[in-house]
Amino acid sequence: MANRAREEFTGRIKALFSSGEYSDLTITCGPDTYTVHKAIVCSQSSFFRKAENFSVGKEATEGGIHLPEDDPHAVKLLLQFFYEGEYNPLLPSPDRTDLDEAGKPKLTVLRKPGYHYDFPHTCKPHCPEPAYMVCPHHHCTPKRCGEKCINFICKDCTNAVPPDGDADQLLIHAMMYELADKYDVAGLRHLAEEKFYRSCAAFWNTEQFAIAAEHALVSTPESDTGLRQVLCQTITTHIKLLNVPSIVTLLHKHPDLMYSVLRRQAEELGGLEPMVKTAS
Known part of the structure; x- marks a missing residue:
């Protein structure tokens, strides 16, 4: 009964986006115009909240926000996320057979000594030893992951469910990550990173991988390790x-x-100790 009520509520929210009923804000991008709801859009993005609060001139009169620099398809997916908490292509439903009795992802590799394989893994402050030794494919260190790992699951160790769709989605996820950062949409940032991670694991051997990697690298600063970490791990x-x-x-x-690829190879194959963050 609770699930049914939740599904009905979600359906009503989605219907508001498709119908534009009770809308009080207009967003335009390229040839597309969307009639949306401030309570839904502005509550999830500080950019849209500020843009709506401080709009002037024609935008203030018409209650509109214009996004002339963004890709229209990516903006459409951004608005889909605001109303659904997801965007196409959707993540596959979790397969319960991939979980152990405790509800954690099953390992599909033999354990190697020195690693805890605790998935999903979330960074502890300063990544203390031995907490940073997650698995042979991933070490948590302030230099490597920026202490930002949240519910990290290693695809190589657990055989995570691959994404729906084809390799073209690699670029889509990189673009969505860029929009999440640009418009300060935290939930979208984490979702796009997860989808990019799964897509890289599935489509690394395609020409689209290099295209998406280039976009990820030029659209984010070097200090943003989210997609960079995924690219390094994949290569x-x-x-x-x-x-x-x-x-x-x-x-x-x-x-x-x-350098990140070289460093990781040295750590995993050459026994190089991970760099430790020093106090400045």
Whole structure:
């Protein structure tokens, strides 16, 4: 009964977006115009909240916000997220057979000594030893993950459910991550990162991977480790990508990513100790 009521409520919210009923704000991007609701949009984004509060001139009179610099399809998905908490292509429903009796993801690899394999993993302050030794594919250190890992699950260790759709979604998720940062939509940021992670694991051996990687690197600052961490992990896991011309070009163009790949290889294969964040 509770699930049915929740589904009906979600359906009504989605219907408000499609119908525009009771709308009090207009958002335009390219040829598209959306009649939306301030209570839904502005409550999830500080950008839209400020834009609505401080609009002047024609925008203030018409109750509208214009987004001339953004991709229209990406904006459509952004608004879908505001009303549904998701965007296309959707994440697959969790397969309960991939969970153990405690409800945690099952390991599909043999345990190696020195790692705790505690998934989902969330960083502890300063990533103390041995907490940072998550698995052979991922170490939590202030330098590597920025202490930002939340509910991290390693695809190589747990065989996470692959995403629906094809490799074209790689660029979509990178674009959605960019919009999440630009418009300060925290929930979308985490969702786009998760989808990008799953998509990289599934479509790393496609030409779309390098295209999406380039977009992720040029649309975020070097200090933003979200998608960079995923790219580094993907290339390190599938090291034969270093023979792909587009990836070679990518690494030469972005030496920070090249260094991250080299560093991770040295840590995992050469026994190099992870860098420890020092007090300034």
